Amino acid sequence: MTGRRWSLGFQLGVTLLACAFLITPAILSIAAGVTVNYFRGLESGVTLKWVVQVWELYADSIWLSLLIAVSCLACTLVIGVPAAYALAKNPGRLSRLIEEFVALPVAIPGLALALALLQVYGTMKGFRLSWTFILVGHVLYTLPFMIRSVMAIFAVIDLKTLEEGAATLGASRWQRFRDIALPSAVPGILAGALTVVTLSIGEFNLTWMLHTPITKTLPVGLADAYASMRLEIASAYTLIFFIMIAPLLMGMQMAAARAQRVAGL
Amino acid sequence: MSRNSFTLLTALPLAIFALAFLALPLVRLVGASLEGETGLALYGEILSNPRYLRSLWDTVLVSGAVSLTALGISTTAALFLQRNRFAGRSLLIAVLSFPMAFPGVVVGFMIILLGGRQGLINDVTQDLFSTRTVFAYSMVGLFLGYLYFSIPRVLLTVMAAAEKLDPELEEAARSLGAGPLRLLRDVILPGLAPALVASGAIAFATAMGAFGTAFTLATDIDVLPMVIYTEFTLAGNIATACALSVILGLVTWVLLLLARQLAGGSVAAAG
Numbered sequence: 001m002t003g004r005r006w007s008l009g010f011q012l013g014v015t016l017l018a019c020a021f022l023i024t025p026a027i028l029s030i031a032a033g034v035t036v037n038y039f040r041g042l043e044s045g046v047t048l049k050w051v052v053q054v055w056e057l058y059a060d061s062i063w064l065s066l067l068i069a070v071s072c073l074a075c076t077l078v079i080g081v082p083a084a085y086a087l088a089k090n091p092g093r094l095s096r097l098i099e100e101f102v103a104l105p106v107a108i109p110g111l112a113l114a115l116a117l118l119q120v121y122g123t124m125k126g127f128r129l130s131w132t133f134i135l136v137g138h139v140l141y142t143l144p145f146m147i148r149s150v151m152a153i154f155a156v157i158d159l160k161t162l163e164e165g166a167a168t169l170g171a172s173r174w175q176r177f178r179d180i181a182l183p184s185a186v187p188g189i190l191a192g193a194l195t196v197v198t199l200s201i202g203e204f205n206l207t208w209m210l211h212t213p214i215t216k217t218l219p220v221g222l223a224d225a226y227a228s229m230r231l232e233i234a235s236a237y238t239l240i241f242f243i244m245i246a247p248l249l250m251g252m253q254m255a256a257a258r259a260q261r262v263a264g265l
Numbered sequence: 266m267s268r269n270s271f272t273l274l275t276a277l278p279l280a281i282f283a284l285a286f287l288a289l290p291l292v293r294l295v296g297a298s299l300e301g302e303t304g305l306a307l308y309g310e311i312l313s314n315p316r317y318l319r320s321l322w323d324t325v326l327v328s329g330a331v332s333l334t335a336l337g338i339s340t341t342a343a344l345f346l347q348r349n350r351f352a353g354r355s356l357l358i359a360v361l362s363f364p365m366a367f368p369g370v371v372v373g374f375m376i377i378l379l380g381g382r383q384g385l386i387n388d389v390t391q392d393l394f395s396t397r398t399v400f401a402y403s404m405v406g407l408f409l410g411y412l413y414f415s416i417p418r419v420l421l422t423v424m425a426a427a428e429k430l431d432p433e434l435e436e437a438a439r440s441l442g443a444g445p446l447r448l449l450r451d452v453i454l455p456g457l458a459p460a461l462v463a464s465g466a467i468a469f470a471t472a473m474g475a476f477g478t479a480f481t482l483a484t485d486i487d488v489l490p491m492v493i494y495t496e497f498t499l500a501g502n503i504a505t506a507c508a509l510s511v512i513l514g515l516v517t518w519v520l521l522l523l524a525r526q527l528a529g530g531s532v533a534a535a536g
Binding site: 004007008010011012014015016018019021022023024025026028029032038039075078079080082083085086087089090098101102104105107108109110111112113115116117119120121136139140143147173174177198199202203204205208209219222223226227231234235238241245246248249250252253260 | 271272273274275276278279282283286287288289290291293294296297338339341342344345346349357359360361362363364365366367368369370371373374375376377378379383385409412413416417425445470473474475476477480481483490493494497506507510511513514517518521
């Protein structure tokens with residue numbers, strides 16, 4: 001019994017230490033973002049002027065990140081959902097290979113992917129200088145998450161039987177895709193969508209190589225603030241980022257839990 | 266006929282996108298790595314250059330150490346959180362998974378706030394012992410940064426796996442007189458093995474390619490992504506940067522592939 005208590009205490013200790021390690025700097029950052037002078041501490045007063053200043057300095061990059069995240073979601077929906085359907089309907093070696101191939105951007109470091117994109121499209125100035133170049137990188141990186149999330153649902157619902165039933169009632173292939181497959185995949189699509197948006201807003205490794213001075217995203221701006229702004233501004237910017245991703249992250253976990261429940265049935 | 270054409274239609278957007286923006290660029294990346302003055306011999310030069318080799322070795326080493334540490338911490342926390350119900354449990358889970366969505370640059374900043382020149386730990390030790398403690402800009406800072414984003418990834422995977430463990434197996438082992446340590450070694454850990462291998466491999470792969478963290482901590486840390494970045498932007502060595510990218514990509518990808526073979530195809534979602 002004492003052995004068990006000792007072991008529980010140890011586990012609790014490790015858990016709390018890990019929590020402290022993760023949350024302490026986040027709290028420091030939030031505090032610094034609303035403190036008049038971080039070196040003098042909170043007694044110097046609480047202010048929103050740093051947040052306002054960040055907004056004045058970096059609003060463009062924040063809007064651009066949102067634009068790219070929404071566009072990235074649209075692209076992954078248009079490309080990923082039908083593809084997941086095609087792959088689920090045709091299981092086999094070829095489908096496995098395709099799935100494996102398009103999931104490469106998860107395994108290959110973003111820097112290498114960005115270099116690869118630059119080798120092909122770096123000289124097409126119109127494309128290279130526009131935000132769509134960053135968008136391509138984000139779609140590349142997030143697409144596997146959408147495909148996997150939707151395929152996980154298709155793998156557990158009996159798509160074949162459902163569709164055969166619909167077919168005997170005279171539904172065309174398009175109708176079956178639209179009225180049977182799509183509605184049943186909604187939990188997977190939702191979980192995938194939240195993952196895609198969250199990852200896109202935070203993407204840095206690819207974006208740093210793909211961005212130009214006029215196409216800076218939120219994390220690129222963050223890197224800039226960390227390198228050249230006072231600590232309070234860097235912190236206030238981080239605070240804005242936290243506020244943006246917190247609801248996304250919560251939604252993502254709820255959607256993932258729901259998708260898992262559906263898949264578990 | 267119509268069946269095939271509809272499937273083709275649904276796969277068409279993916280086919281176009283993957284060919285234009287994945288297949289073609291990867292082929293060009295390899296191509297560009299061979300267009301230096303020495304061609305294929307460049308790979309030989311890189312693999313015999315002490316600076317690059319050291320950087321590759323350092324990257325592998327720190328990534329490996331981070332994966333093992335994250336596995337230890339996250340498995341302990343995951344088992345604890347999965348098996349005990351108490352007030353504040355979901356708060357702890359939220360705290361432990363929140364950093365999953367942090368980009369590398371933010372993680373770097375977190376480490377600077379802890380161990381940088383104006384960091385918390387430096388403040389505390391200066392007040393208490395009047396000694397300076399700055400570790401953010403060294404290998405220690407890099408290790409902690411990588412650990413910071415690895416803990417949530419591993420935790421969520423292991424928690425999901427721990428939920429699916431068969432409690433009857435443990436019950437049986439316990440009734441046969443197994444103590445907690447034997448239970449852990451002979452029942453729980455083997456049951457979790459696929460998830461451990463999978464999440465460890467993903468932590469390793471993420472650390473291998475982590476650029477943002479090293480970039481923010483930016484000092485003399487020579488991890489491979491930083492070397493690639495310097496070669497490309499500062500030195501303008503495009504062929505070398507491409508060849509190093511190919512090597513980094515291959516090493517990471519092969520490792521993930523091996524891990525999946527080991528784990529029996531159950532590698533969970535990466536991030």
